[in-house]
Amino acid sequence: MNHIPSVNLSDFISGDENKKQKFVEEIGKAYEDIGFVALKGHFLNDALVEKLYTEVKKFFSLPLETKQKYEIPGIGGQRGYVSFGKESAKGKKEGDLKEFWHFGQYVENDPKLEAEYPKNVIVEELPEFNTVGKEAYRMLEKTAKYVLRALALHLKLEETYFDNYIHNGNSILRPIHYPPITEEPKEAVRAAAHGDINLITLLMGAQGRGLQVKNNKGEWIDAIAEPDELMINVGDMLSRHTNNKLKSTIHQVINPPRELWGTSRYSIPFFMHPISDMKLDVLDSCIDNDNPKQYDDITAGEFLNERLIELGLIKK
Template identity: 85%
Template sequence: MNRIPSVNLQDFLSEDANRKQKFIDEIGKAYEEIGFVALKGHFLDDQLVDNLYSEVKNFFDLPVETKRSYEIEGIGGQRGYISFGKESAKGKKEGDLKEFWHFGQYVEDDPERAKEYPENVTVNELAQFNKIGKETYQMLEKTAKYVLRALALYLNLEETYFDNYIHNGNSILRPIHYPPILEEPENAVRAAAHGDINLITLLMGAQGRGLQVQNNAGEWIDAMAEPDELMINVGDMLSRHTNNKLKSTIHRVVNPPRELWGTSRYSIPFFMHPISEMKLDVLESCIDEDNPKQFDNITAGEFLNERLIELGLKK
């Protein structure tokens, strides 16, 4: 496969059983073969997207010392600002050429769950930054819920199987700034080859070249979305839960050609995480003689903690 398949969420949301099944079959097949789709018909409108990019650029344009005042020690980078070069891919010592921000869950109906998560960090200099971040977070979470409903049906589970696991889940919205490259990078790229930790990732900002996906033949292919599409991929938690039936595909963000080194790149992934106590044990329906169980039992919280340590975000 040398291109990312495109699907439309409105097919799944329609009253037409054939259109709904078509979406389920298309997204399931794509996730078995390459682990990525480009999704139209999501819940983000153009104005919200424009407002978000404007606020994100305003934040990253703030002085470095101002941004660093929002870097919170002791929470593994789960909220607020994470400075340039601090995160590295699993098994790689060089830091990625990026800085980013984390918005987390907005728990409103569960005081015990709210205590589990760090509080979101308010940027005092930008009146709209947090409001627009929250609105985007909630629209992406809503989109992700319906994608997971389709995948539940594809896996012969009850349609709302994932709903209680993702309600108040530990999801993260991450606006990323890849600054202009000022000198020859020493063995570093904007984001080194990696798989995502979570259930699924919804990515805004894959319209420009840079994001690449490794197909089953080991070839790197460009993952380009249309302006109205989100790029959505399977993460390691979902791959593990399905015994690797749905593929968590290795991907990277490569450095641009030298003539474009002077430009910034922005992308905004939403990492859909479940609540920490969700069991990621391999689904019985994904085990058979040809596909024996590949993974040990583990909870989502335990798995996340292991990976944050591997990424250098937690000690």
């Protein structure tokens, strides 16, 4: 496979059973083959996307000392600002050439989870920043819910199997700024080759070159979405839960050609996480004689903590 398949969520929510089934088959096949799709028909409108990018660019344009006020120690970068070069891919020493922000869950009616998750950080200088971030978070979460419903049907589970695990889940919206490159990067790239930790990732801002996905032959292929599409991929939690039936594909963001070093790049992924208590034990339906169980039992919270240590965001 040398391209990313495109699907339309409108088919799934159309009320037409044939269209719905076609969507389930298309997205299921894509996630078994390459682990990525480009999705039309999501719940983000153009005006909201434009507002979000405007606010995000304003934030990253603030002076460094202002941004660093919002870098909160002791929470593994789970909310607020993470400065340039702090995060590295699993197994890499070099920090990625990026800075980013984290919006987290807006918990409803659950004091236990409210106490568990760090609080969202409010940017005083930009009155619209947090409002727009929250609205985008909600629309991406809604889109992700329907994608997971389609995948539940593909896996022969009850359609709403994931709903209770993702309601109030520990999901993250991450606006990323890849600043202009000012000198020859030694080993560092904008985002080194990695798999995502979570269930699924919804990415805004994959319209330009940069994002690459490794296909089954081990070749890097460009993952470029149309302006009205989100790029959505399987994360390690979902891959593990399905015994690798659905593929968490290695991907990277490469440095641009030298003539474009002077330009910034922005992208905004939404990492759909379940609640920490969700068991990621391999589904019985994904185990057979040809595919024996590959993973030990673990909860989503335990798995996340392991990975944050590997990424250097939490110290042991």
